[in-house]
Amino acid sequence: MKKVLVLGAGQLARMMQLAGTPLNLDVKALDVSSNKVVHPITPEHIYGDLAAGIIHADVITAEFEHVAHDILDQCQQSGKLFPKSEAIKIGGDRRLEKALLESCNTANAKHYFVNSKEDFDKAISYLSLPIIFKTALEGYDGKGQWRLKVAADAEAIWQEMADFLNASTTTVKQGIVAEQMVPFDREISLVGVRRVNGDVAVYPLTENHHTNGILTVSVAAPINTKLQEQAGTVFKALSDKLNYVGVMAIEFFQVGNQLLVNEIAPRVHNSGHWTQQGADTCQFENHLRAICDLPLGSTALVRPTAMVNIIGEDTIPDEVLAIASVSVHWYNKGKRAGRKMGHINVSGEHELQLAQRLQSLADILCPKAFPDLNDFAKNYL
Template sequence: MKVLVFGAGQLVQMMYLAAAPLGVDVKAVDVNSRDILHPVSKQKLEMTLDYALSDADVITAEFEHVPEDLLALAGETGKFHPNAKSILTGADRVREKACLDIANIPNAPYKIIKHIDALDDAVQALGQRIIFKASRDGYDGYGQWRMMIPEDVDDIRIAFASLDLQTVPIVAEKMIDFEREISIIGARTSDGKVSCFDIAENLHYQGQLHVSVAPASNISDSLKQKAHYIFETLANSLEYIGVLAVEMFQVGDELLVNEIAPRVHNSGHWTQNGAETCQFEQHIRACLNFPLGSPQTNKITAMINIIGCTSFSRDLISIPGCHLHWYGKEVREKRKMGHINVTANSYFELSEKLSKLLTFLPEEYFPKLAGEIRRLKAL
């Protein structure tokens, strides 16, 4: 079986590694050059895009920002999963908000800004604390502006004046006083079967995910039921096939959806070492209509992103249950270079292992880790 993936980053690399034991061959498409690449070595393969599309049993994507002409080509084959609608929804916050509203899924109050004159109306409607997000091409904190006090609106007005708001509108969202950020990741098959992993708790810094812990602590049965309902409702409404991620804010016993990602997701990397079946294998299984694997959690797991940093000791793998996943990229500020999964039998044991891990890491690149160690120790 052959799978062709739009995108040539770390996610397709991990799909390749998970698919190989199933006898599934994965190739990557550089969506800029349109070259076909080996997902790990990044070596260019002597194969045209047209041939790769026809040769594949399934076509999928590792990220949302796939050029629309490629989505159209993939759609014409009848082999593209999840589907173009899902990818376009994940790539455009305006579409995403419409999808949530149509499905009656709670999310933060918002306004769409397509002209600078709409800024004042958005501020009046949403209050003094607003996050403004570019509707497209924003990720890891890029394409975002925050209004924390009324005076911030002047700088935001200047920033927006240079933008083409008709082409890329801004979604203005009321800032939510949430207790924590969580995510649910699961898979849906072509016949509508759904299987979800345990909920993860996520810690962000400057708009970028730094640490995930799964299963999230102190999740009530009511919250679990709501998260699963949200996942199934969205997956069914999108006629989704593959792995889908839904990021949410917890506000008391309520959940508000922050974002959806129509793909394998950073907050699901913990499944590589903490679950019976990892999210990458599960995506391949769902897309190829194989039986889904068990999502059962085997260990409590922390996933720590390595961001913009290569100066750490590989001796960290001496810690029992510590696993390094390296992407092989050139270092760049705010670039995800790899991640570390640490597994344990309890939250306290996890805190002890993370304390040891921190001795191998430059703490300035891991600003959330010390606080998370203290929190886990107190559980």
């Protein structure tokens, strides 16, 4: 039984554990805040700390990119970390991420790095309004972002960012990346997987809907083959460049026929949760296969499937389970506003049926908690 240690003990480690069990993989998690090796489901303390976990594990991976560098470095030294620390660090620092995209000639939003008021002023003249400012480190779920729409707000936004930078205590120096706001037609993402021998498999593109920077709905249904090819080429270029091993997600903005990379995630990804019931092999299993150097599983779409995030709620009506082809996945996390608490997957034999089931879901779920689902389902029908 191969032993896998996941850095981070959240829902992604939990779902890796659930996917790994049938393959006889022993998946444990390191709670990085308490430095304890825990069971990813319960999550009770099993034994020791990071040092013990590194010795015990055959393979180490991460469920998020914001892992402290000293932890990543220790894991890297053991030779057991996949993907390697460099890839995880790039995913956790937007400056390194932009440098990677530039080095692969991958289209992305025009940007400028900001560390001072002088840079801030230069960014505004180099880019044009509206501009989105993002913290270089630690951002997720749309946190650590400022949107500058009108010049009159510039001073106030700079003050907030300057205060933020001054208060920052990160070991790597914090900074800001200013990005041109992209007038995208839609947001899509590609989840793919690469094995150490260079084998690559990618899932069908997923269309994503965000509310206040946080993912709410992802839909996987057959999509334009040209875009699928374009995204596949980007995945191959970036993952080859990094000699990547495991699942990686790439978020794109679609503008006409062109894809611009928004960001990459060096891990299993929320926009890939639909694969649990919509694909031949789910992303969690494929990630484990890749890092354990096993043959990759088919990434083919079985049937159109959507994923709806449950955000800040710890219950939903039981009738949800009465809708055909619905499955509910809770993460066993404490309730907190804006927190991803679970998700719902729903499939249809064809897109119309999927849309009808999404509408049934929207009708049952509290409209306050899922304000966009109703609009989304109506548009989709």
